[in-house]
Amino acid sequence: MNVMPLTTTMADEDDAIVRLKDIRRSFGTVEALRGISLALKPGRALALVGESGCGKTTCARIVARLDAPTSGTMAFRGADVTQAGGRADEKMRRRAIQMVFQDPFASLNPVFSVYHHLARPLLLHGHAKNGGEAKAAVARLLADVGLDADVTARKFPHELSGGQRQRVNIARALAVGPDVLVADEPTSMLDVSIRLDILELLARIKRERNLAMLYITHDIATAAHIAEEVVVMFAGQMVEWGETSAVIGNPRHPYTQLLLSAVPDPDRPFVPGQSARFLAHADDVRRKSRPASDNVEEVTVNHFVRALGRTPA
Numbered sequence: 053m054n055v056m057p058l059t060t061t062m063a064d065e066d067d068a069i070v071r072l073k074d075i076r077r078s079f080g081t082v083e084a085l086r087g088i089s090l091a092l093k094p095g096r097a098l099a100l101v102g103e104s105g106c107g108k109t110t111c112a113r114i115v116a117r118l119d120a121p122t123s124g125t126m127a128f129r130g131a132d133v134t135q136a137g138g139r140a141d142e143k144m145r146r147r148a149i150q151m152v153f154q155d156p157f158a159s160l161n162p163v164f165s166v167y168h169h170l171a172r173p174l175l176l177h178g179h180a181k182n183g184g185e186a187k188a189a190v191a192r193l194l195a196d197v198g199l200d201a202d203v204t205a206r207k208f209p210h211e212l213s214g215g216q217r218q219r220v221n222i223a224r225a226l227a228v229g230p231d232v233l234v235a236d237e238p239t240s241m242l243d244v245s246i247r248l249d250i251l252e253l254l255a256r257i258k259r260e261r262n263l264a265m266l267y268i269t270h271d272i273a274t275a276a277h278i279a280e281e282v283v284v285m286f287a288g289q290m291v292e293w294g295e296t297s298a299v300i301g302n303p304r305h306p307y308t309q310l311l312l313s314a315v316p317d318p319d320r321p322f323v324p325g326q327s328a329r330f331l332a333h334a335d336d337v338r339r340k341s342r343p344a345s346d347n348v349e350e351v352t353v354n355h356f357v358r359a360l361g362r363t364p365a
């Protein structure tokens with residue numbers, strides 16, 4: 053087996069805007085993150101995939117600078133920003149790294165119109181100098197996220213559907229001209245029928261604006277729609293990562309295989325008792341995956357898998 057340390061993984065590549073190295077985050081005795089190293093690059097999305105509680109949101113919040121790691125380093129454009137810097141630097145980074153949250157209903161202030169939600173950041177960050185410029189910029193932003201500017205700008209959040217609200221949230225994140233977009237389960241609270249539209253919107257703006265994107269999801273199947281790279285997390289650790297096509301096409305870690313086998317396949321016939329068998333199998337995989345080793349194998353170029361640890365007899 054080709055065993056290599058974590059420091060030779062994708063986190064060492066040079067063109068990264070954000071680079072995390074060996075990030076750990078504990079909450080009391082809970083180790084939410086246990087050595088996360090990854091890089092976000094312009095025009096590319098990295099999907100962080102795993103089940104509830106594996107540490108995805110904690111990682112997203114650290115990248116968005118809403119939380120700080122217990123140890124490890126975060127670099128932004130090559131500069132160590134692990135500790136918050138001076139006010140001007142910190143303001144610049146907060147602008148440069150924007151977050152789209154899971155809940156489109158909670159993220160907009162019900163007392164303000166869509167126009168207010170978008171004009172405010174435009175004016176605050178100097179992307180519009182007066183009301184006229186703000187009006188034109190709001191119209192462009194709304195059109196860019198697929199909303200009718202004339203109709204939508206004057207509406208209030210309660211007058212919009214979930215999908216429209218999430219589009220407004222995306223427009224608001226774009227209003228400040230970010231370099232990095234962190235999207236934390238951006239479709240999980242939306243109607244199934246519109247999830248793909250939102251993913252396609254994110255993929256398009258990533259491409260057109262050359263954004264580096266961190267896409268958080270529990271659904272590995274959606275990673276293929278948007279992300280060039282995937283990191284599969286289990287219990288705060290990266291267990292398998294690399295190019296999306298390699299990880300999804302040739303999953304090597306039992307937990308990645310479990311996530312992929314849980315993706316519904318309409319062509320697979322229903323077999324009585326399969327749910328119970330699947331749940332028992334899932335418990336078995338989790339039990340075997342938890343004692344993880346430090347050994348990381350490079351399966352093929354830029355596709356890595358962590359070895360299982362020793363399961364107590």
Ligand SMILES: Nc1ncnc2c1ncn2[C@@H]1O[C@H](COP(=O)(O)OP(=O)(O)OP(=O)(O)O)[C@@H](O)[C@H]1O
Nearest residue numbers: 079082083084102103104105106107108109110111
């Ligand atoms: N502020 C906090 N205080 C205490 N424990 C926390 C806090 N934030 C996260 N945790 C714990 O850290 C672990 C990882 O949580 P996190 O929210 O990052 O996981 P997740 O993969 O995003 O899950 P979900 O998809 O349910 O949001 C969990 O055990 C969680 O209970």
